[in-house]
Every structure is written in C-alpha cells, then in structure tokens.
Amino acid sequence: MNNLLLYGWNDSLFRQKQSTPFSGLPHGRVTVTHKTCYEVVAEDGLYLCELSGNILYGRMPNEYPCTGDWVIFQPTNEGRGIVMDVLPRSRTLCRKKSGTVSDKQMIAVHVDKAFIVQSLDANFNVRRAERFMIQVLEEDIQPVLILTKADLGFNEQEIADSLKHLVGKAQVFTTSIHAPETIEALRRSIGKGETIVFIGSSGVGKSSLVNALCGKEVLETSFISDSTGKGRHTSTRREMVLLEHSGVLIDTPGVREFGITSGSADVLSSMLDISDLEGTCRFVDCTHTNEPGCAVIGAVANGTLEQGVYESYLKLRREARYFSTSEHERKGQEKTLSKVLKHYAKNYKKDR
Numbered sequence: 001m002n003n004l005l006l007y008g009w010n011d012s013l014f015r016q017k018q019s020t021p022f023s024g025l026p027h028g029r030v031t032v033t034h035k036t037c038y039e040v041v042a043e044d045g046l047y048l049c050e051l052s053g054n055i056l057y058g059r060m061p062n063e064y065p066c067t068g069d070w071v072i073f074q075p076t077n078e079g080r081g082i083v084m085d086v087l088p089r090s091r092t093l094c095r096k097k098s099g100t101v102s103d104k105q106m107i108a109v110h111v112d113k114a115f116i117v118q119s120l121d122a123n124f125n126v127r128r129a130e131r132f133m134i135q136v137l138e139e140d141i142q143p144v145l146i147l148t149k150a151d152l153g154f155n156e157q158e159i160a161d162s163l164k165h166l167v168g169k170a171q172v173f174t175t176s177i178h179a180p181e182t183i184e185a186l187r188r189s190i191g192k193g194e195t196i197v198f199i200g201s202s203g204v205g206k207s208s209l210v211n212a213l214c215g216k217e218v219l220e221t222s223f224i225s226d227s228t229g230k231g232r233h234t235s236t237r238r239e240m241v242l243l244e245h246s247g248v249l250i251d252t253p254g255v256r257e258f259g260i261t262s263g264s265a266d267v268l269s270s271m272l273d274i275s276d277l278e279g280t281c282r283f284v285d286c287t288h289t290n291e292p293g294c295a296v297i298g299a300v301a302n303g304t305l306e307q308g309v310y311e312s313y314l315k316l317r318r319e320a321r322y323f324s325t326s327e328h329e330r331k332g333q334e335k336t337l338s339k340v341l342k343h344y345a346k347n348y349k350k351d352r
C-alpha cells in the first residue's frame with residue numbers, strides 16, 4: 001500500500017477528481033514518463049499505463065502526462081492501465097525545447113520547491129542562479145539555492161558577496177555529501193507531501209544529494225512491479241523518489257540548462273532589485289538603456305547596482321521578450337491544429 005498523501009495528494013486534487021467523469025476510477029501520480037507509457041504510483045501499487053484514444057488524439061502533446069502529473073486511470077490486467085484523464089496542472093516547470101525558439105517542454109508538474117543546485121567550484125555562476133530563480137518564481141515555485149561540494153574549499157566572502165541580492169528571495173544551503181549535518185539541515189527543510197525538483201548542470205551533485213537525502217542509493221534503480229515482485233521494465237533512471245516521512249524528490253534528466261520561457265518583466269525586475277529604481281526614472285516608459293534621467297543607469301554609475309546584475313537584466317529581458325512574441329504567434333496556429341485533432345478524434349471513435 002502506498003500512502004498518496006506523502007506523494008502530495010490533497011483535498012483540492014480530490015475535489016478536482018470528483019468533478020471529472022472518472023471519479024470512480026483510481027488515481028495515481030506519474031513517476032516516470034517513457035515515449036508511449038507512464039509509470040504511475042497508485043494506492044495499491046505501481047502501474048504501467050498507456051493513454052486512452054481520447055487523450056492521444058484529442059490533446060496536444062504538451063497536454064500528455066508528464067512527471068509529477070496526477071492521472072485517473074482504468075486498470076486493465078496485472079499492473080497495467082489506461083490513463084483516462086489528467087488533473088488540472090499547477091506550478092509547472094518548463095523549459096524551451098532545444099533547437100526551437102518558443103516551444104515549451106514540460107519538465108515536472110505540481111512542484112512546490114525547486115532545489116537549484118550549483119557546486120562551489122568553477123560551476124558556481126550567479127547569473128545562472130538568477131536565471132533559474134526567475135523561471136521558477138514565474139510559476140509560483142519556491143526557489144532554494146543549494147551550493148554543493150563545500151568540502152572542496154571555496155572563498156566564502158566572494159560567494160556571499162555575489163549572492164547578496166538573492167538572499168531573502170531564496171533560502172540558501174551549503175552542503176557536502178561528506179558532512180552529514182549539512183544534508184540533515186536540508187532534509188529538515190522538506191515538508192510532508194512536498195514535491196521538490198532538482199535543477200542544475202551535469203555533475204554538480206544532484207544525484208549524490210538525492211541519495212544522501214534518502215540515506216541510500218535510490219537512483220539508477222529499476223521499476224519493480226508490486227504485484228509480481230519481478231522487474232518488468234527497467235528504466236535507465238528513476239525520476240521520482242519518495243523520502244521516508246516527508247516529500248517527493250524529482251531529478252529529471254531533462255533539466256540541465258534552460259532558457260527563460262516567460263515574459264514577465266515584473267518578476268525579472270523584482271528579482272534583480274530593479275523595481276524600486278524603475279519607478280524613479282524620468283520617463284515612465286524608460287527602457288533603462290540610454291534615456292536621460294534613468295535611475296537604473298544612474299545606480300550602475302554610482303555603484304549601488306552592480307554592472308553584472310544590470311547586464312544580466314538586459315540579457316534576460318531580451319530573451320523573455322523574444323519568447324513571448326513568438327509564443328503569441330504560435331498560439332493562433334495551435335488552436336486550429338487542436339480543432340482538427342478533436343474533429344479527427346470524434347470521427348476516429350465513430351469509425352470503430
């Protein structure tokens with residue numbers, strides 16, 4: 001038996017389930033996604049599920065289940081099932097699909113906190129931390145900065161200085177897998193039923209951290225069917241891990257680097273402490289690039305705003321704008337395509 005409350009199941013999800021036509025069927029959470037099937041943890045065990053025709057043909061691919069989704073499924077035979085519906089999403093972590101300008105790719109859904117992991121060596125990059133923070137704040141996900149490999153030695157003053165504008169917006173933890181008390185402090189910060197996603201470049205120590213938090217090697221394990229006890233499907237990497245007595249950790253291979261996918265200038269300015277300045281520029285529509293009486297440029301000149309933070313602001317703003325324009329254009333096309341697909345799904349059902 002699995003206690004789904006530990007996986008984040010709650011009253012609001014329950015009510016949403018009641019309002020679907022499938023309230024009599026079991027529900028579960030997607031722990032791993034494969035090309036055409038999904039591993040789902042449910043109350044009475046693990047299921048390997050495929051999509052119903054309605055979902056497969058009636059929805060856009062980015063509406064297909066993703067890691068962390070709550071789904072309602074129809075059990076078929078022994079540990080297998082068909083996903084009938086996906087409960088409405090909240091707090092979705094996405095990224096730009098590589099190679100395309102504006103396609104969002106879902107990474108994880110129903111996320112409470114993002115552990116933004118950087119190692120305290122050459123990998124440490126405050127600009128990247130800012131970028132990750134903006135992305136998660138945008139979705140109402142709480143950012144937590146985790147600086148790993150503290151045992152390798154680092155310049156504390158330098159790190160503290162470079163993070164000073166971010167402290168207060170995110171909790172900061174310094175960890176080492178060789179110092180258990182640092183892991184313990186992190187573990188205590190995780191609430192019951194909370195979902196946490198790990199973000200960070202390759203090699204910063206995400207998997208090591210997950211294993212340390214669990215107190216055992218949990219990644220690189222295979223999918224074992226509860227009902228038969230036999231491994232029926234080996235995944236190259238487990239993506240969701242349940243912490244004993246607290247929350248759920250998600251470490252997806254999809255998260256290495258990602259671009260800004262949203263266009264909220266507000267989040268960007270407040271993150272970088274520019275909002276207060278903005279209000280005092282001479283022109284209300286000041287772009288803070290070359291206007292006379294610009295308070296932002298003034299602050300850079302007198303040293304109250306770091307040049308690096310200012311440049312980061314300009315760069316991220318450009319990216320966000322680029323994304324939101326192209327996304328707007330694409331939305332129109334998507335609507336038409338969605339209509340065609342729905343029409344097709346209807347006729348497909350009739351034909352059968």
Ligand SMILES: Nc1nc2c(ncn2[C@@H]2O[C@H](COP(=O)(O)OP(=O)(O)OP(=O)(O)O)[C@@H](O)[C@H]2O)c(=O)[nH]1
Pocket residue numbers: 148149150151152175176177178200201202203204205206207208209
């Ligand atoms: N000294 C030291 N080494 C660490 C620490 N945490 C992780 N490492 C080492 O860093 C290397 C990479 O760690 P991983 O946990 O595989 O990193 P990852 O972020 O999961 O990497 P990807 O799976 O490629 O994304 C391994 O050799 C770890 O042993 C730490 O706190 N201190």
Ligand SMILES: [Zn+2]
Pocket residue numbers: 278281282286287288289291293294295296297
């Ligand atoms: Zn200005």
